[in-house]
Amino acid sequence: MVAIERLGGRVADNYWIVSGASIEIPFDRIDEVRALEGVLRLTPDRALVPTIKTITNGANHNSDAVNALGFKGKGATIAFMDTGFDSNSGSKGRPHQIFYEEGDLTKRLRLLANVQIGLQPADNSDPHGTAIVGAAAGGKWSNANADNGHAPQADIVGYCIAEFSNGNTTNSRLILGFQTVLADATKYGIQIAHVGYQGFPDPLDMTQQASDQCSLVGNILVVCGAGNATSTTRSPSCANGIAVGAVTPTSHTVTSFSGVGPITGDALRYYPDMAACSHGIIAPKIDDETGIYGYPSGTSVASASVSGAAALLLGAVPSLTAEETKAILLATARDISSKNATRDRNSYGMGLLGCDTALTLAQNASGWGRGSVDSTNTMWQRSFSVQAGKTYRTAATWMRQIMTSTAWSNLDVEVLQGSTVIASSKTPRNLYEVITFQAPATGTVLVRVSGVTIENNKQDFGWAFTEAAAPPLRSEYATYGAGCAGASQGCSLLQSYNWSQSLAAQSTSATEIGILEFGHPTINVCGVDFYMSAKSSPQTVTVRLRDSNGVGGVPGSVLGSATVNVGTSAGVYSVRFSPLIRIFANSLFYVTIDNADKLNLPVAPSGKDLLHYEYQNGSWVFGNAVKWQYRLHSDNGQLVPSLSSNDTPVLGKSMSVDLASARANVPAIFLLGFSDTMWGPIPLPFAYAGTCKLLASGDVMLGAATSATGTASISLVVPASPALVGLRFYNQFLVVEPVNAFGLVASNAGKGLIGDF
Incomplete structure (x- = not known):
């Protein structure tokens, strides 16, 4: 310190986490500092920039399934070296609700401290810190699109290392941040x-020495973003921690900004270590x-997700150590190589969180533990059971x-299986090895770690061994067969319109009139009555039911028809349809x-105006509102029960399987x-x-009852057990009807595939 002061400088910080100090010195005296006894390295104090509902679901990191099992990070603590937190939110006099367990203000406040290290205040020096903690461990806040972060019950400690008003910091503040985290551990x-x-890719940079010392001495898993500039020239080495690259949610393609290795300055060191989602995060x-x-x-969102996962x-x-936690995360990362065919592990590491x-x-x-090798015993090994054809992963x-x-x-x-080496990983510069292999035979394999x-x-x-994680599976549900x-x-009678049995004077030049119908449940139209007459001579009139043409909604294809002879005297003229014409609900x-x-058209002198189209000169045109007079009849029997679902079976979620068009107020199975x-x-x-068929096995049978409109619903809750992913199931309704010897009619059937999302 005295030597620095004699050169016109001052010592701003002395560090114990690493052998170094932060000094201020005139530029023209740098060579004299370098010549001082004990000075091994000088590094300029450079500016460093912060790096920033879907990512937690089954299509991505699937922390939702973990949370559904009751594991939400309680008991773990994450330290965030960032731009500070919203510890005094607005005028509320308390922290933002994300810092309470699951965002519930009646539950425990998890923000243990919000410490100022840089010149900027710890409360809201920049929005980045609060955004990042939201992804890692935030609770759900009061916005319709908000969601819990990965570990919404984990404890949180903030270290605001921001030195400038724009949120940027310096090397010296980052080093002091690591030192304070270690002191507070x-x-x-x-x-x-x-x-x-x-950060900096050089592991000898003081910031990276501090990072790795924090990990080693404190048994702390340090998690870093791989950088947002594609190049790794400003990416942290993070050798003892985990460097995380960024992929787009759901597609899992590497983002255009994510840091790509090998890391600058070490062509043999793969980088990053793994990947997580980061793009357009709420x-x-x-x-x-x-x-x-x-x-x-940004990769700081991706790395925040990994921090939250570690807390889970x-x-x-x-009892997990930092090395064991890292081994588990790397061993269970999902293979996304097929989503990034033109890239390699220097873009996504060992895969997706x-x-x-x-x-x-x-x-x-x-499936995990600790081992060691030394100069005397340079080899460690352990056996594991495997099944032929299955894929496994091991990490050290x-x-x-x-x-x-x-x-x-x-x-x-x-x-090794027997004396044969079936897979190996021998990267010379990474501080981990991960092997993915397929077992050639059922039995045991030997995992061997050797100290080169x-x-x-x-x-x-730390080591981990597991069956390899499959990519997230999309859930499916579809119907099949017929009821x-x-x-x-x-x-x-289903519906009567303006039925006065008196005629208004109404005629048209159109050759066909189409009256619009909508808002019915599923019906079987069996007939129509009109009150009308022919003008001058009897006419054969064809009554049709047409669907709605998707283009413009005009009358379209004929669904069914019948004819009636209409005389010159006004009266009721009826048609009956055979077979019945089935109209689905709300069509x-x-x-x-x-x-x-x-014709003297079926129009009443008074009543409700109804919409219609007129067919003139080869096309349908919209007509004026008219008080049409007719009655619609339906056979509410002969219904074919219809099974459907708007949901798919997702782990930890519920889905509804629905029945419609069934007999009203009867039991169903x-x-x-x-x-x-x-x-x-x-x-x-x-x-x-007859045509009634069993289409699905009834390994489980549940009772139901149809409503007055012939509907029913069954709610299925899919347990949040990963072992269920890929399971197929089938279902069908049977409805009590006195139509055959069994007294049961059958619906169509549904088939589902349980997935992560």
Whole structure:
């Protein structure tokens, strides 16, 4: 310190986390500082920039499924080195609601501290910090599009290292941030440290020495964004932590901005380590619990997701070390190589974050652990059971120990079955190895870790072994087959329009009139009555039901027709349709009559105006509102029960399977099974009465009752168990109807595929 002052400078900070200090010195005295005894390296104090409902679902990280199982990060603590938090939200005198468990203001406040380290205040120096914590561990706030972050019950500690009003910081503040996190680790129980800023790819840079020392000494998993400039010239080395690249949600293609390796300065070191979603993410807004902070993107959003995932694991299994947590996250990352055919692991690392599979592995104590090699015992090995044809993943992760050296340990990993090496990973510069392999035979494999070079004579490592995670599976639901008709209940009046049995003087030059009908439940039209007459001579009139043409909604295809002879005396002229004309619920259709220009039209002197079209000169044109006089009849029997669903079966969600067009107010049976080819000894489909067929196995049968309109619904809740992904199921309704010996009519059937989303 005295030597620096003699040169006209001052020591701004002395660090104990690394052997270094932050000094201010005239530029022309730098060479003299470099010549001082004990000075090994000078690094300029450069400016560093912050890097920023869908990402948590089954199509992406699937923390929703983990949360649904009750694991929400409680017991874990994340430290955020960022731009500070909204710790005094607006005029409320309290932190933003995202800092309460799941956004519920009646529950526990999880913000343990919001510490100012840089010159800027810890409360809202920039919106970036609050946005980032929202993705990692925020609770749901009061916006319709808001959602919980990955770990909405984890504890949170903020370290505002912003030095400038635009949120930027400096090397010296970042180093001090790591030092403060390490000092506070025991006090707050910090297990994860998220870095929301750029860094430097050189592991000897003081910021990176501080980062890796924080990991090593504090048993803290440091998580960094891989940078937002494609190049890694300002990406953090993060050698002892996890560097995270960014992909677009759902498509899982690498974003255009995400840092791409190999890391600058080390052509043999793959970078980043894994990937997570980051693009157009909904984020909380400072001082506004009903708003959103735009739709931020950036690798700091991706890395925040990984920080939240780590909190889920450590909340569930507190004994995990930083290396073991990293090994689990890498071993369970999902393969997205097929989504990025022109890229390699230097864009997406070991794959996409998978919270559900990571938790499953973390809960299996035999699937992870710690090992070590040293200068005497250079090999560690362990056996695992495998099944032929299945794909497995194993990972080993370790930390560098000497911060002033890049000669860290180089460990190789091999998988052997018998004496044959079936897979290996031998990257010379990464501080982890991950192997994906397919078991050639059922039995055991041996995972072997060998120390090629061992730093400081001994190297501890974390390991994980698991069946490889499949890509997220999209859920499906579709209907198949056909139902059978119930008993006839006779042709009865459905609707009467202006039925006065007196005529107004109304005629037309149109050859056909089409009266619009809509708003009915599913019906079987059996007949129509008109009150009308022919003008001068009897006419044969064709009455048609037409559908609504999708182009403009004019009368379209003929659904059914019948004829009636109309005399010159006014009276009731009726038609009956055979077969019945089925109109589905809420469909638009038209009742039409031809030879309209030769008729005294069925129009009442008073009543309600109805809409119609007129067919003139080869096209349909919209007519003036007219008080049409007619009656519509329907046979509410002979209905074919219809099964449908607007939902798909997603883990942890419910879906509704609906019945319509059934007999009213009768019992129904819902069949739920796992085959559409056999039900016990019965081959499917099985015709039990005429056209009535069993189409799905009834391994589970649930009772229901139809409503007055012939509808029913069954709610199915899909458990949040990853083991169910890929399971197919089948269902069908049977409705009580006195139409056959069994007294049952059948609906069509549905088939579902349980998926992550």
